Amino acid sequence: MDTDTKVVIDPRHTARAMALQKLFWELTEQGSEPLTEEYLLENLEATEYDIELYKKIVSGVKDNQAYLDKLIEEY
Secondary structure (H helix, E strand, C coil): CCCCCCCCCCHHHHHHHHHHHHHHHHHCCCCCCCCCHHHHHHHCCCCCCCHHHHHHHHHHHHHCHHHHHHHHHCC
């Protein structure tokens, strides 16, 4: 694939993939620098994302982390 070509992907799909990457990065303390949305878009070779969905997923997981961890512990 040409490195200058960006793949057109559904913005909601991109938002979900970006949120997953950001949460994994932050929750596993992979780096001292936060991941930027620009970096995530470039990494996914995407051009746009649903910013509201992205923010909702990231904040929802962070706000409910204790509850989600408790649910996961059961399995």
